[in-house]
Amino acid sequence: MRTFLKSLAIVLALIGAASGYVWWNYDAVVTMILKPQTATAGDITEESFGLVTADGRHFAIGDLEGALSTFPPSADAAPRPLVLFVHGFGPDPDGAFGLYTMGELAKGASADVLMFNWPSWISMTEFPVLSAKAASERLTILLQNMAELRGPGKALADRPVMIVGHSMAGEVFRHVAEAATDLPKGLVSRILFAVPETALPDHRLWMEKLGFADEVFVFVNSDDPALQVTTRMYNTARLGRTLTNLDGSPEPLAQNVDYILLDPESWRHYFFVSGQRSEAIDQIFADILKTGAPALKNDYLRPEPAGNVFVVVGPGAEGS
Numbered sequence: 257m258r259t260f261l262k263s264l265a266i267v268l269a270l271i272g273a274a275s276g277y278v279w280w281n282y283d284a285v286v287t288m289i290l291k292p293q294t295a296t297a298g299d300i301t302e303e304s305f306g307l308v309t310a311d312g313r314h315f316a317i318g319d320l321e322g323a324l325s326t327f328p329p330s331a332d333a334a335p336r337p338l339v340l341f342v343h344g345f346g347p348d349p350d351g352a353f354g355l356y357t358m359g360e361l362a363k364g365a366s367a368d369v370l371m372f373n374w375p376s377w378i379s380m381t382e383f384p385v386l387s388a389k390a391a392s393e394r395l396t397i398l399l400q401n402m403a404e405l406r407g408p409g410k411a412l413a414d415r416p417v418m419i420v421g422h423s424m425a426g427e428v429f430r431h432v433a434e435a436a437t438d439l440p441k442g443l444v445s446r447i448l449f450a451v452p453e454t455a456l457p458d459h460r461l462w463m464e465k466l467g468f469a470d471e472v473f474v475f476v477n478s479d480d481p482a483l484q485v486t487t488r489m490y491n492t493a494r495l496g497r498t499l500t501n502l503d504g505s506p507e508p509l510a511q512n513v514d515y516i517l518l519d520p521e522s523w524r525h526y527f528f529v530s531g532q533r534s535e536a537i538d539q540i541f542a543d544i545l546k547t548g549a550p551a552l553k554n555d556y557l558r559p560e561p562a563g564n565v566f567v568v569v570g571p572g573a574e575g576s
Contacts, residue, residue, distance in 0.1 A: 290489060293378060293386045300375050300387065305394045308350045308371040310358040317394050320401045324411045327368040335414035337367035339545070340444075342395065344423025344453060345384065345482075347377040360529045361420060364542035372398060376424060383489070388424060392431030396439075399432070399468065403440050418545055419447040419469070423482065423525065426452025426495060430462050439468035446471035446548045448541070450528060451480050451496030459495050460510035471548045472513045475541070479523035499565070509564060514552060516540065517560075517567045536570020 307315040307323045315323040330336040339361050343349040350373050358369040374391035378384050405412040421429055426449055447469045466472055476496055477483070483497040493501045499515060501507055509515065518527060522534055528541045536556035543551035552559075557566040 290381060290383055290485070292489070293382045293384050295386070300390060304375040305391065306373045307398075308354075308358075308373050310355055310362060310369050310371075312350070312355055314350070314373075317398055318401070320398065320405065321411055323370055324368075324405075335416070337365060337416040337418060337546075338412070339365050339367045339369045340398075340417065340419045341369055341371045342419065342421045342425035342428060343371065343373070343376060344425050345376050349373060349376055357422075357526065357529050361545070364528070364538075365418065365545045367418070374428070383486075384424075385427060388427040389431050391428045392435065395428060396432055396436040399436065399439055399443065403443050406440075406443070417444045419444055420450060420528075420545070421447060421452065422450045423496070424453040425449070426454035429466070430454050430459075433462040433465040437465060437467075441467050442470055443468040444470070446473065446544075448545055449474045449496070450541075451475055451477050451483060451525060452494075453483060453486055454495050455490070456493035456495045456498065456507050457501060460508050460513075463510035464512055466512065472510070473516060473544055473548075474513055475516045475518055475527070477518040477522055477524075477527065479519050480525055481523065482525045509562065511564070513564060514549070515562075515565045516544075516557070517565065519568075534568075534570050536568050540568060 302317075305317050307317065307320065309315075309323060309326050311326075313323075313326060324338075327336070341358055341361060343354060343357075348354070350371060354371065358371055361367070362369045372391075372395055374394065375387050376384055376391075378387070402412060402417065404410070407413060429447070429449070429452075447466065449472070452474060463472060463474075474495065476499060478497055480497055483494045487494050487497060487502075491502070493507070499507055499509065499517075518537060522537055527537055540551065540554055540556055543554060552566055556568055556570045558569045559566055
C-alpha cells in the first residue's frame with residue numbers, strides 16, 4: 257500500500273509539473289502544435305459559407321434579401337442600421353457564443369446584425385489561412401450584392417451599414433482589399449477590426465485600399481492571449497496586438513485608419529462582449545460602432561502624437 261501511495265504521489269507530482277509548464281508556456285506549447293494551413297481543405301463547398309441571423313437562421317450567400325427580410329421593421333419606421341459580423345478562427349462560429357456575440361453587437365449599435373459565416377476551423381493543428389482567402393472571394397460577392405441593394409426603393413437604400421471583423425477576419429479583409437478594388441465608395445459607413453489576426457508589416461498597403469468604407473478603426477490589444485500565440489507561430493508582429501515590429505521599429509500606419517490601443521484595460525480576445533470588457537471599452541466600442549469618428553472625443557480616449565492613434569484611459573487604467 258505504501259508503495260502504491262508513493263507511486264501515486266510521484267505521478268501526481270509529474271502531472272502537476274507538466275500542467276504548470278503548459279500554464280506558464282501556453283503560447284510556446286500551442287505553437288509547437290498549431291501550423292498554418294498548407295492545402296485547402298477538400299471538404300469546403302459553397303454550403304460551407306453563408307449568412308446567419310441572430311436567431312440562428314441560415315441563408316445562402318446569394319440570398320441577402322431573404323436574410324434581410326427576417327428583420328422586423330423598426331418601431332418608429334426609421335431605417336435601422338445593419339451590422340455585418342465577420343467572425344474569426346474557431347469551431348462552430350454560428351453556435352451559442354457566436355449568436356450571443358451578435359446579440360451583444362445588436363444591443364451596442366441599436367442595429368440588426370447579420371453574420372458572414374465561413375469555414376474557420378479545420379482541426380486543432382491547422383490555422384485556416386487558405387480558407388480565409390476562399391472566404392474573401394465569397395465576402396466580395398456579398399459586398400457586391402449589398403451594393404446592388406443600395407439603390408432607391410431596395411432593401412439597403414437608406415440603411416447605414418457597419419462591419420465588425422473579429423480576429424482572423426482581418427486576414428479575410430486583407431484579401432478583399434487586394435482583389436476587390438471596384439467596390440463603390442461609401443458602400444459601408446465604417447469597419448471596426450477587433451484585434452485583427454493578420455501581419456502588422458505593410459498592413460497599410462491593403463488597408464488604404466478599403467475605399468468602400470467611409471471610416472476604418474483598428475482595436476489593438478498587446479495582452480491578447482490568442483495573438484500572443486500567433487506572434488510566436490509566425491514570428492511576425494500581429495496588427496491586432498501591436499503597432500511596433502518585433503525588432504522594435506515602428507510600422508507605418510494607414511492614413512485612412514484610426515487605431516485604438518486597449519491595454520492595459522483588457523486582456524480578452526472578445527473584449528466587446530458582456531463579461532469580458534471594461535466600462536471604458538464597452539462605451540468606446542459601442543459609440544464608435546454607432547457614430548464613428550465623433551466618438552474619438554470620448555473622455556476615455558487619449559490621443560497620441562501620431563494623430564490617428566488613441567489610448568484607452570478608462571477607470572483604473574494608467575494615465576486616467
